[in-house]
Amino acid sequence: MSSAPSPHGTPLDEANMKFWYSDGNIVVKVERTLFKLHRHRLASISIYFEKLFASDTQSSYYMTVDGCPIYHVPPGLTPTSFGNFMRVLDTPIALIKGFLSEHEAIELLHTANLLCCPSVSDFDKDALAKHWNEDTLPDTRSGTPRTYDDAVAVILLARKHSIPGVLKRAFYEALSQPGFLAALSANPGAFKLPRAYVDRMHGARVELGRLWREFALRAPGTDEKGKSKCQKDYKLNCNRFEFDYKKQRLIGRCSGGSESRKLYWREIVIAHGALEDGAADPIRYNLVEVRKEELDKVWCNECLEAWEREWMRARSEWWKALDGLLWL
Template sequence: MSSSDTSPRPSKRARHSLDQGSSPLHASSSPFSLTNLKHHPEFWFDDGNIVLVAQHTGFRIYRGLLAAQSTVFADMFASATSAANEVLEGCPVVHLTDPEDDLVYLLRILLPTSPTCYRTPDPEIIHSFDEIFGVVRLAHKYHIQPIEDQELRSLQEYWLTSDFDVFFGPSKSHIDMEPVHYIGAVNLARLTDTPLMLPLALYQCCYLGSELLDGWIREDDTVEYLSPEDVRRCFDARIALTCQESFLVSRLFDVIHPQRCKARGRCAPIVAALSYTSMREQPSPVVHALWEWSPTLVGLQGLCEGCVQVLHERDKEQRRRIWDALPRILGITVEGWGKPSEGAGNAA
């Protein structure tokens, strides 16, 4: 959702950080009549024994099933039962400050009503990033650690991996990610203290342009912004990444040793011409510092097999060098970055 520099900011409800979005768990400050309550079609069970209210929508569910998975919910329900300030059809009513859509996403995992609600490796089932974001936020808020860990792992399987070979391998992700979603990914990494997600998330944010300031508009019209510190990181790193792009190209099309050329050095003028052209062309907005040159190299005319192989090796070597340096370029410290690992590091 691109916007020009001259277009006004969208008039949306802003959420500058996830911590600020976590308001008190109980009744909202504005008066609300239960007679106007809309029953959620998927989560209104006639034999449910508690009613959750989010954005004027009611969820009549089973108290015990949620309380067994969240100590926060258990405490809330115990308080609601003892106080019994509001009752609907014999059920205690608990008001939440969470977006309705996020609550639906979480309940579909905790109280699945169909097989598609289960997290499976089925490539046919694609989940939106908005869904993953909402589930992680609420799972963290309500202390449902297994769900939080599960959703974070799904992000780290590909889009936010710390493994170089996984990132440049075939995508097996079941999450639909757009560039602007990485704003939310940075905020999730900060919220959940998952620093291994930060290098790629911040790297992608560096290339958002004005969208970095516009923020990510969620399905419920709230807007996620990076913190001022992370915005500054992205602006500073963008300059460094541009230098890395130029250095990569200069190394990629550097002189090839005659012993590697199977055409007895006849490829040298072609490589020199490629270097001249690539260094003088207008920078492409789609060419990032980690952009993979190998697919382009396959179609080069006039180069022998040996020289093409050298270019492939250089391409991977230079991308790996930039990959390993991402935390330093972004001004953060991440333990374990660049190594195949499921553990979390520490970031500053």
């Protein structure tokens, strides 16, 4: 950045050299930063600038820089947000390749709305949808999920600007967060969510919890009747397995009887809290991975992996069911 090159400008104003075109014919002022741009181009993509330029006359120019009239933007824009707006106009491939962070995408949508620029607004909605992709299930191995404040902000943004493809993920990220529904019940007005949205989220949370509990109560290596598949498969061929002295069982086979394993499973799932932990976030909560150390004492890897595969299939079905549960 350097000082604006005209004695007619305010000495404290700074020129954004990346968007200081030598053949520009107007200057846009954002706070204390100046952008030398092309009048026709801005008017062609922004209704705000089109109306601003159409209403001015030569006698209305109060200040100039490099012989170019200075125009102001609406309140609420910053040099950074306007710079990102110009960056998208100049190099839209940057947005396509995901160079804009989620925060920048939200800020850009706000900028495009203030400047009444439908092309950038539509472009940015697609970019924001990539951050809240409804077609991709939440990653079980990702870090800390988004906060419910982040999710609620996107829900309100999607409602205000009609952003497709983000509500499902945003709804789920909110309702799966510890404390969200309690905070919502305690002070519903603070979130500014429509009552219909709140009812949908409550209903989805209850139904997902029911599906998870029903699924999670079946122990690994058991059929629909609760009988041990592992014991049935291997009881006639025990002699071909080597003994694992550390785990005190045959390698490749669960230890103990079917009933004792079911009781131990219920102890882990119910008494140790896995049932409710999973009900809060059934799409992301991998019980086998979370409780691997405890489960490995009783179940063979094959039975645990089979249970995990069944959960993977179930969570895909639950994710699809969310469309109906949330009325999307």
